[in-house]
Amino acid sequence: xxxxxxxxxxxxxxxxxxxxxxxxxxxNHVYWVKQDLELLPxxxxxLGSVNFTDITSRKDDFIKELFSTIVAWIYGKKxxxxxxxxxxxxxxxxxxxxxxxxxxxxxKFRKDRPQGQFGELxxxxxxxxxxxxxxxxxxxxxxxxxxxxxxxADAIHVAKNENNILFFIGEAKCYISQGKFSxxxxxxxxxxxxxxxxxxKEMNLYTYDDFLDEDLKIVAQDLKxxxxxxxxxxxxxxxxxxxxxxxxxxxxxxxxxxxxxTITEHCHNFNKQFFNSFxxxxxxxxxxxxxxxxELDKVLADFNKQL
Numbered sequence: 001x002x003x004x005x006x007x008x009x010x011x012x013x014x015x016x017x018x019x020x021x022x023x024x025x026x027x028n029h030v031y032w033v034k035q036d037l038e039l040l041p042x043x044x045x046x047l048g049s050v051n052f053t054d055i056t057s058r059k060d061d062f063i064k065e066l067f068s069t070i071v072a073w074i075y076g077k078k079x080x081x082x083x084x085x086x087x088x089x090x091x092x093x094x095x096x097x098x099x100x101x102x103x104x105x106x107x108k109f110r111k112d113r114p115q116g117q118f119g120e121l122x123x124x125x126x127x128x129x130x131x132x133x134x135x136x137x138x139x140x141x142x143x144x145x146x147x148x149x150x151x152x153a154d155a156i157h158v159a160k161n162e163n164n165i166l167f168f169i170g171e172a173k174c175y176i177s178q179g180k181f182s183x184x185x186x187x188x189x190x191x192x193x194x195x196x197x198x199x200x201k202e203m204n205l206y207t208y209d210d211f212l213d214e215d216l217k218i219v220a221q222d223l224k225x226x227x228x229x230x231x232x233x234x235x236x237x238x239x240x241x242x243x244x245x246x247x248x249x250x251x252x253x254x255x256x257x258x259x260x261x262t263i264t265e266h267c268h269n270f271n272k273q274f275f276n277s278f279x280x281x282x283x284x285x286x287x288x289x290x291x292x293x294x295e296l297d298k299v300l301a302d303f304n305k306q307l
Contacts, residue, residue: 008218013160015215019134021072023125026065029058031256037267037288040275045288046130047263050299052252059299066121067306073124073135074105078214106307114304115240115296119172120154123238126289131236133157133168136220137206152205153195155236158219164232167223169196174240176297181241181266185288186274188237193282196235200224235286243292263290 008015032048039045051058071080083104088097109117127133137156155170171192175184195202203224222228247258267290275283293299 008215012165012219016132016134016158016160019077019216020132021069021125021128021134023065023069023129026062026069026125027129029062029065031259033260035260037264037290038272039267039270039288040272040280041284041286045290046126047260048126048289048291049259050293052255054252055249055255057294060302063299063303063306066118066125067303069125070109070121071101071105073121074108075101076135109307111304111307114300114307115174115176116172118300118303119174119238119240122240122291123155123170123172123236123289126238127155127157127168127170127236130289131157131159131166131168131234131287133159133166134216136167136216136223137203152202153192153199156206158216164230165219165228166232166234168234168236169199170236170238171195172238172240174296174300176242176300178242178244181239181292182270184239184241185237185270188239189274189278189283189286192235192237192286193278196233196282196285199233233285235282236289237286238289238291240291240293240296242296243294247294259292263292266290 029051030048031051032046034044034046036042037045037047050062075083080101084097084101087100088094091097124135134157135155136158153169154172155168157168157170159166159168169192171188173184173188173191219228223231243262245258245262247255247262249255249258
């Protein structure tokens with residue numbers, strides 16, 4: 001391993017911390033709790049939804065703040081600065097340079113598939129907020145055909161703890177049809193496990209293009225070439241589904257209790273025999289993010305208008 005590579009790994013935790021997206025403004029508009037569910041594996045998972053202030057949903061603010069993270073999803077900080085500086089040099093105007101950068105990012109989106117990209121963008125934010133994991137690889141390209149988008153994980157992020165370099169394989173499922181919690185959860189588990197099982201076989205499906213800075217490209221390359229030690233994979237599945245159960249109540253606290261009760265009821269009713277077809281050691285790596293959205297079709301339409 002070269003001196004440059006050694007330097008990256010000696011400071012990897014610091015590098016990752018520096019690159020983490022500061023997305024508190026988004027999560028101010030997300031209500032979330034962690035708790036064990038009647039699902040495998042038995043450990044704390046994340047239950048979330050659009051936040052409320054008193055009895056008022058913060059849906060519009062949530063969409064606005066989620067949209068504000070798309071530049072960070074598309075471009076790493078170095079590339080952002082390069083594009084911004086190039087346009088600023090031409091225009092000598094901060095507003096023009098900022099608008100140019102945003103438009104460049106928006107042009108990467110496929111505007112005919114808002115639910116897939118809505119889910120992937122939310123996953124991108126959750127991985128950084130709750131797992132302190134930054135992007136490493138992604139399917140190429142973002143604007144690929146709908147057929148090709150079925151292959152490969154929705155997110156590959158990296159983190160570091162005292163003992164391991166952690167690689168997070170993420171899958172996002174976003175279902176507009178009502179009553180699809182079980183279908184979405186099964187599809188999410190099947191997909192994330194399949195992507196884990198085929199990860200090294202399908203590494204040619206992934207790229208680190210413009211969103212990854214040079215130092216983390218070393219990590220991606222070393223992972224691909226089998227040079228890394230103390231590697232551990234974690235699987236993350238975000239399930240975004242259209243909920244229609246009435247959660248109306250006289251207070252914010254009651255509304256939020258109703259949200260959690262709605263999610264836990266779905267988990268209670270989920271057919272646990274589904275887990276029998278998977279290796280326990282693989283299932284034990286799964287982390288769930290369960291995210292019901294009321295009137296999801298309208299939320300996606302509002303999100304798509306931003307593009």
